[in-house]
Amino acid sequence: MPSLTENLEAVRERIASAAQRAGRKHGDVELVAVSKTYPVEMIREAAEAGQELFGESRIQEALIKIPSLPSRLRWHFIGHLQSNKVRKVLPYFELIHGVDSSSLARDIDRIGGEMGIFPRVLLEVNVSGEGSKHGFAPEALERELEGLLAMPRLQVEGFMTMAPLAAEAEASRPYFAALRELRDRLSTATGIPLSTLSMGMSGDYEVAVEEGATLVRVGSAIFGNR
Numbered sequence: 001m002p003s004l005t006e007n008l009e010a011v012r013e014r015i016a017s018a019a020q021r022a023g024r025k026h027g028d029v030e031l032v033a034v035s036k037t038y039p040v041e042m043i044r045e046a047a048e049a050g051q052e053l054f055g056e057s058r059i060q061e062a063l064i065k066i067p068s069l070p071s072r073l074r075w076h077f078i079g080h081l082q083s084n085k086v087r088k089v090l091p092y093f094e095l096i097h098g099v100d101s102s103s104l105a106r107d108i109d110r111i112g113g114e115m116g117i118f119p120r121v122l123l124e125v126n127v128s129g130e131g132s133k134h135g136f137a138p139e140a141l142e143r144e145l146e147g148l149l150a151m152p153r154l155q156v157e158g159f160m161t162m163a164p165l166a167a168e169a170e171a172s173r174p175y176f177a178a179l180r181e182l183r184d185r186l187s188t189a190t191g192i193p194l195s196t197l198s199m200g201m202s203g204d205y206e207v208a209v210e211e212g213a214t215l216v217r218v219g220s221a222i223f224g225n226r
C-alpha cells in the first residue's frame with residue numbers, strides 16, 4: 001500500500017498534469033485535503049509532508065481536532081452549515097465553502113459584524129438540480145446574487161459545487177463546465193471577479209482542474225477509504 005505521503009504526492013502530480021493539459025499554471029489550483037473522519041495523527045503526517053490546507057465538514061469533530069494541531073495549518077469548512085453553528089465555526093475556518101441560502105448568508109454577515117470580521121465564503125450551487133443536494137439553483141443565484149454581494153461583511157469569493165455521484169470522472173465534466181460558465185457570466189454582469197471555484201473530489205478532481213477549479217477537495221485519495 002502506498003503511504004499517505006506518496007498518495008499526497010501523487011494527487012499533487014495529477015493536479016499539476018491536469019492544469020498543464022488545460023493550459024493553466026498549477027499554482028492556480030490549491031489542494032484542500034479533506035480530513036473529515038480521519039484522526040489527527042494522519043493530519044499531522046500530511047502536514048509534515050507539506051500540506052497546510054485542510055477541509056472539515058463536521059463541526060464537533062473539527063473543533064476537537066483543530067486545537068490539537070499546529071496553528072500554521074489552515075482550515076476550510078466544506079460541510080452543510082446551520083445558522084445556529086455560524087458563531088462556533090467562524091473563528092476556526094478561513095473560508096466557508098457551502099453557503100447555500102440567502103438566509104444563511106444574512107446570518108453569517110450579521111455575526112461577522114458582531115465579531116468584527118469579514119467572513120470569506122463561497123456560494124454552493126446545485127448545478128445538477130438533484131433534489132438531494134444543497135445549494136442555490138442557478139436561476140435563484142442569478143436573482144439573489146446582487147443582494148448577497150451587497151452585504152457589508154460577507155466576502156463572496158466564488159462558487160462551490162458537487163457533481164452527482166458517478167462511476168466515471170468524465171460524467172462530472174458538464175457540471176463543472178456549467179459552473180465555470182455561470183461564474184463567467186455573473187462575474188461579467190456584476191463586475192466582481194468571483195474568482196474561486198471549489199469543485200472536484202477524489203473521483204473527479206482532475207476533470208475539475210481541466211474545467212477551471214481553483215480549489216479541489218480531496219479526501220480518500222490522500223487518506224485512504226473511510
Ligand SMILES: *Cc1c(COP(=O)(O)O)cnc(C)c1O
Pocket residue numbers: 034036057078079162200201202203217218219220221
Ligand atoms: C467528504 C467530502 C469531500 C471529499 O470526498 P472524497 O471522495 O473523500 O475525496 C469533498 N467535498 C465535500 C463537500 C465532502 O463532504
